[in-house]
Structures are given as structure tokens and as C-alpha cells.
Amino acid sequence: MSQELFSYNPKSPTDSILMSASEGKRITPSEALHLYQEADYLKVMSVARYLRDKVLSHEYASYTGFRVVNYTNYCNVECSFCSFMDEIGSGKGYNLTEKEILEKMDYSVQMGADQIFLQGGVNPELPYSYYLEILRSIRNKFPKMHIRAFSPVEIINLEKITAKPLKEVLIELKEAGLDSVPGAGAEVLTERMRNIISPKKASVDEWVRAMETCHEVGLPGSANIVIGSEETKEEIIEHLNVVRNLQDRTGGFLSFIPWTFQPQTKKFFIRHVPTHEYLKVLGICRIFLDNIPHIETSVMVLGKGVGELALYSGADDISSIVIEENVLRSFGLKTEKEAIKFLTGAGFQARKRDLFYNYTEPVERILA
Ligand code: SF4
Incomplete structure (x- = not known):
């Protein structure tokens, strides 16, 4: 570093932590908490940006695109923030058939999608064969499709x-066509928060066990955190520490995505997360998660203004163009041209990447 990154005061504990991070040294959870509680967010952003530029040149920012297919909305987990699910047995929800999923895929391929994100509620009435068959059918019909x-x-x-x-189970899913797994469902990885927002969901230990086993069998993916409810600053850092420790063991997370809870139901407390706080958390993610290469922001959830700033605060990617998203309110970019225009307007050259973070086509071809 780096003293040019910010006006460095060697007597300031905050500045010492940031200086140390900028020199590539790992910071501790208590140092991360100190940054969250005490640091000027502009200093955090500055160091996070510096570290981000070591992963992807400052000229570039990336995007990807995929089709989301929510194969069922029946769910027995009942997360308090979710307005997507219907109760099993209510007769109000849906289970997509294999034919319906393939029809959605046909449409997506016509729109240029080569990646799919299959996610649904937890419906124990769907047999295991259903999952294997939809994976095999997609794999047979679209051999090059990335299935997350x-x-x-x-x-x-x-x-x-x-x-x-x-x-x-995971090896069988992989053999049927599964390529990678999403980071969804982490929300805040502390037992206190899980008891508040989703007591029937996988516990922290179960979440870690599932992800660790995925990575062991060669199913990499992403991880995320969702902030803006009753979580404390300490719990946010605890979450990051769970993810960093797991990543030290497996190396299976390609990216990390911090985002905010969206107002969906009245059963759930949401606090407004000021933009400077979101950017500070994002910067801390970049600094603390020194073993995860990519930090994404979600333009779909946070909007374009925050998305632009996030690219100057440690994020190197805007996540995605999402074709169909039922679970979240979306501010999303609908086409590749929109994504490229957004990134160009934010001051970057757009790089397209796939879900494994291989950078793909030159964007000039997409704009032509
Ligand atoms: S967020 Fe997912 S697991 Fe939770 S209730 Fe909704 S569909 Fe079920």
C-alpha cells in the first residue's frame, strides 16, 4: 500500500488495521468488527477498492446472465421474510413438470441463456427421482448449459x-448434470438470527455441512449474507468468519454477495440499511474474505445507484441479468446490452463471465 490510499495516522488502531489489510495481511474478526464500528466508510471503501483491483483490473467490472426457474413454490420451511411460498396441501401453489421446465428452457435458450439457476421451496412430496430427471433432461437437451x-x-x-x-446424494445429482450450487439460504449464519427469521431452516452447522460436502464432491458456488433485520454488527462478522473458515478448508466459494432484505411480508422486521453502511459492509467483506476472489453486488436487489458505488467499494461484479425471478423484488438489468451500458456508464469496461468466473465473449460482439 499505500499510505496514498487514505491519510494514514500510525497512532490510529483503525488505520493500522486498514494498512495491514492493504499489505495483504489477514485481519481478525475483532479487527473486522472494529472497522465496522469505528472506521470511516470512505477509508474502508478505499482499501477495499485497492484489494479488488488486484483481482480484476480497475478498468473492468463483470456481469453474467442466467435463467431462474423456480420449480415449486410449495415449502414447509416458512421463513418469515418469504412471500413466495405456499403451504403444502393448500392447493394454491405449483410444482412444475419436467415438460414445463424444458419449455422454459427452450424460451431461455432462444433469448441467449446458457446458464440456469434451479431453485424452489422445500417440498418433501416431490420424489428424489423428480430432481434427477429434471437434471438429466436439461443435460440431455442442452449439453452445454451450466446448471446451478x-x-x-x-x-x-x-x-x-x-x-x-x-x-x-450430491454425487448422484452431479452425475445427473448439476454443475454448481448457489449461496442462497444463508441469510445470517448465527443461531439467534435463524431462530428469529427461519427456525425451520438448516441450522448454521447444517448449512456448513451441506456446503462443505458440495465442495468436497466438486460442486463449487457462491456464498452470501443478507443484512437489514435484527442482526447485530457482531453477528455480521460472525457470519463472515463462518464463511472464511469454511473457505480455508475447501476453497469452493468463487464469490461472495452481500445484499439487503427486501420487504416481502408483514411478519418480518426490516430496518433501512443506509447506503454508506451497505458499502462499508461490502468493503469489509472484500477485506476480511481474503480467500474468496470475487465480491459481487446485486443491482437486482439494491438498484443501479448503489450498484455503481459498490463497484468502487470492493465489488468486481454486478451478479447477473436474471430472466424471471419470483422470489425477490427486482431492479434488475434485463438484457446484456443494459448490463454493458450500466457498467460503461459506471466507468468500467464490461467483461462477461460464466458461473465459474471464466471471462467469456468480448462484449463488442454482444453490442454489434
Ligand atoms: S425462502 Fe425458500 S426455504 Fe424459505 S420459505 Fe421461502 S421458499 Fe421456503
């Missing part, structure tokens, strides 16, 4: 309904 699917809570449901070891 099933959050830890869905994976644990499959472990329960098959009564097989989790590793065996």
Missing part, C-alpha cells in the same frame, strides 16, 4: 427423503 441448483436447505431435504448419505 439447490440451496443447502433443499439439499438437506433430499438427504432426508432418500435416507442416503449426503455425499452420495
Whole structure:
């Protein structure tokens, strides 16, 4: 570093932590908490940006695109923030058939999608064969399609309904076509917060076990945190520490995505997260998670203004163009041209990447 990054005061504990981080030294959870509680967010952003530029040149920022297919909205987990699910047996929800999923895929391929994100509620009435068959059908019909699917809570449901070891289930899903797994369902990884917002969801230990086993069998993915409810600053850092420790063991997280809870139901307390706080948390993610290469922001959830600033605060990617998203209110970019225009307007050259973070086509071809 780096004293040019910010006006450095060697007597300031905050500045010492930031200086140390900028020199590539790992910071401790208590140092991360100190930054959250005490640091000027502009200093955090400055160091986070500096570290981000070591992963992807400051000229560039990336995007990807995928089709989301929510294969069922029946769910027995009842997260208090969720307005997507219908109760099993209510007759109000849906389970997509294999044919309906393939029809959605046909449409997506016509729109240029080569990546799919399959996610649904936890519906124990769907047999294990349903999951294997939809993966195999997609793989057979679209051999090059990247299939990212099933959050830890869905994976644990499959472990329960098959009564097989989790590793065996994951190997079978992989053989059927699964390429990677999403970071969904983490929210805040502390037992206190899980008891408040989703007591029936996978516990912290179960979430870690599911992700660790995915990574062991060669199913990498992402991780996330969702802030803006009753969580404390300490719990946010605890969450990051759970993820960093797991990543030290497996190396399976390609990216990390901090975002905020969206108002969906009245059963759930939401606090407004000021933009400077979101950017500070994002910067701390970049600094603390020194073993995860990519930090994404979500333009879909946070909007374009915050998304632009996030790219100057440690994020190197805007996540995605999402074709169909039922679970979240979306400010999303609908087409590749919109994504490229957004990134260009924010001062970057757009790089397209796939879900494994291989940078793909030159964007000039997309704009032509
Ligand atoms: S967020 Fe997912 S697991 Fe939770 S209730 Fe909604 S569909 Fe079920």
C-alpha cells in the first residue's frame, strides 16, 4: 500500500488495521468488527477498492446472465421474510413438470441463456427421482448449459427423503448434470438470527455441512449474507468468519454477495440499511474474505445507484441479468446490452463471465 490510499495516522488502531489489510495481511474478526464500528466508510471503501483491483483490473467490472426457474413454490420451511411460498396441501401453489421446465428452457435458450439457476421451496412430496430427471433432461437437451441448483436447505431435504448419505446424494445429482450450487439460504449464519427469521431452516452447522460436502464432491458456488433485520454488527462478522473458515478448508466459494432484505411480508422486521453502511459492509467483506476472489453486488436487489458505488467499494461484479425471478423484488438489468451500458456508464469496461468466473465473449460482439 499505500499510505496514498487514505491519510494514514500510525497512532490510529483503525488505520493500522486498514494498512495491514492493504499489505495483504489477514485481519481478525475483532479487527473486522472494529472497522465496522469505528472506521470511516470512505477509508474502508478505499482499501477495499485497492484489494479488488488486484483481482480484476480497475478498468473492468463483470456481469453474467442466467435463467431462474423456480420449480415449486410449495415449502414447509416458512421463513418469515418469504412471500413466495405456499403451504403444502393448500392447493394454491405449483410444482412444475419436467415438460414445463424444458419449455422454459427452450424460451431461455432462444433469448441467449446458457446458464440456469434451479431453485424452489422445500417440498418433501416431490420424489428424489423428480430432481434427477429434471437434471438429466436439461443435460440431455442442452449439453452445454451450466446448471446451478439447490440451496443447502433443499439439499438437506433430499438427504432426508432418500435416507442416503449426503455425499452420495450430491454425487448422484452431479452425475445427473448439476454443475454448481448457489449461496442462497444463508441469510445470517448465527443461531439467534435463524431462530428469529427461519427456525425451520438448516441450522448454521447444517448449512456448513451441506456446503462443505458440495465442495468436497466438486460442486463449487457462491456464498452470501443478507443484512437489514435484527442482526447485530457482531453477528455480521460472525457470519463472515463462518464463511472464511469454511473457505480455508475447501476453497469452493468463487464469490461472495452481500445484499439487503427486501420487504416481502408483514411478519418480518426490516430496518433501512443506509447506503454508506451497505458499502462499508461490502468493503469489509472484500477485506476480511481474503480467500474468496470475487465480491459481487446485486443491482437486482439494491438498484443501479448503489450498484455503481459498490463497484468502487470492493465489488468486481454486478451478479447477473436474471430472466424471471419470483422470489425477490427486482431492479434488475434485463438484457446484456443494459448490463454493458450500466457498467460503461459506471466507468468500467464490461467483461462477461460464466458461473465459474471464466471471462467469456468480448462484449463488442454482444453490442454489434
Ligand atoms: S425462502 Fe425458500 S426455504 Fe424459505 S420459505 Fe421461502 S421458499 Fe421456503
